[in-house]
Amino acid sequence: MATLAFTKGHGTGNDFVLYADPDGELDLTPAQVAAICDRHFGVGADGVLRAVRSRSLPEGAAALAEDPDAEWFMDYRNADGSIAEMCGNGIRVFTRFLLDNGLADLSPGETLAVGTRSGVRDVQLATNGFQADLGRWALDGGEPLVRAKELPVARPGLGINVGNPHVVVALASDEELESADLSYIPVLDPEPVDGANVEFVVAADPLVRDGVGHIRMRVHERGSGETLSCGTGAVAAALATRYWAGEGAPNQWRVDVPGGTVGVRMFAAEDGEHVSLSGPAELVFDGELTV
Numbered sequence: 001m002a003t004l005a006f007t008k009g010h011g012t013g014n015d016f017v018l019y020a021d022p023d024g025e026l027d028l029t030p031a032q033v034a035a036i037c038d039r040h041f042g043v044g045a046d047g048v049l050r051a052v053r054s055r056s057l058p059e060g061a062a063a064l065a066e067d068p069d070a071e072w073f074m075d076y077r078n079a080d081g082s083i084a085e086m087c088g089n090g091i092r093v094f095t096r097f098l099l100d101n102g103l104a105d106l107s108p109g110e111t112l113a114v115g116t117r118s119g120v121r122d123v124q125l126a127t128n129g130f131q132a133d134l135g136r137w138a139l140d141g142g143e144p145l146v147r148a149k150e151l152p153v154a155r156p157g158l159g160i161n162v163g164n165p166h167v168v169v170a171l172a173s174d175e176e177l178e179s180a181d182l183s184y185i186p187v188l189d190p191e192p193v194d195g196a197n198v199e200f201v202v203a204a205d206p207l208v209r210d211g212v213g214h215i216r217m218r219v220h221e222r223g224s225g226e227t228l229s230c231g232t233g234a235v236a237a238a239l240a241t242r243y244w245a246g247e248g249a250p251n252q253w254r255v256d257v258p259g260g261t262v263g264v265r266m267f268a269a270e271d272g273e274h275v276s277l278s279g280p281a282e283l284v285f286d287g288e289l290t291v
C-alpha cells in the first residue's frame with residue numbers, strides 16, 4: 001500500500017486526477033486508474049494525469065530526443081485505465097499543476113515543452129488560460145458511418161488525427177445535438193482498429209462572425225464515455241467543419257461544449273500547418289488516497 005497525494009482539476013469540465021511522480025515510482029495499474037476515476041466509489045474523473053520526469057520513463061526518451069527541454073512528461077490515462085496518446089484539455093491542466101506546485105516556470109511569451117505520447121507539445125500562457133500547439137494534424141481514419149442512440153439515421157463521419165483518433169459527425173440542429181444519447185458508445189462502421197473519440201457537431205448561425213467560425217459540440221470519448229469537453233475533439237471538430245465549409249473558411253474557431261468554450265487556431269509552421277487549442281485550466285482541491 002502507498003499514499004498518493006493528488007489534485008483534482010478540470011479544463012471546461014473535462015476533469016482529471018493529477019499526481020506528481022518525478023522519478024517514475026508510482027505507475028498505477030489500469031484497475032487502480034479505473035477505481036480512482038469511478039464517480040461513485042472513487043474520486044471521480046474522466047482521466048488521470050501523472051507528472052513524471054521524461055528521463056524516468058521509457059516513452060520519455062523519444063520526447064527528450066525531440067526536445068531536450070521537455071523535462072516533464074504527461075502520462076495520460078482514460079477513465080477505464082486505457083492509455084491515450086494525447087489530451088488537449090489535460091495538457092493545460094497539467095501545466096497549471098506544474099506551475100502551482102513549483103515544478104516548472106512559465107512567463108508571458110515563453111514556452112513550456114511537455115512530453116506526450118504524440119510528441120512534444122509547446123504550451124504558452126493565454127488570455128483565457130493556456131494555449132497548446134498540438135502540432136500537425138491529418139485527415140486519417142476514412143469516413144465511417146456513425147450510429148448513435150436517439151439519432152434516426154446513420155451519419156457519415158470524418159476521421160481526423162490530432163495526435164489521437166477522432167471521428168467528427170455533422171448534425172442538422174441543436175435539437176438533434178441535445179437528443180443524442182451518448183451514454184451509449186456510438187457505433188462506427190467500419191470500426192477503427194484503435195477505436196476513436198466521436199464528436200457530434202452543429203454549426204452556429206451564422207457559421208462565421210467577424211472572421212471566427214463558431215460550432216457547438218458534444219463528444220463520446222474513447223475510454224471515458226461522454227465528457228463535458230474534449231480539447232483534441234474540439235480541434236478535430238473545427239478542422240472537420242473548416243474542411244466541409246470549403247475554400248474561404250476561417251482559421252480561427254470558437255467551440256462551445258457542455259462545460260464551456262475553447263478556442264482553436266490553424267496556422268502555418270515550418271513543417272506544415274499546425275493547430276492550437278486554448279482554454280481555461282483550474283485546480284479544484286487536493287487529497288490523499290491509499291493505493
Ligand SMILES: N[C@@H](CCC[C@H](N)C(=O)O)C(=O)O
Pocket residue numbers: 014078083084085086087088089090164165197221222223224227229230231232233
Ligand atoms: N479529453 C481529452 C482526450 C483524452 C483521450 C481520449 N479519450 C482518447 O482516448 O484519445 C482531450 O481533452 O483531448
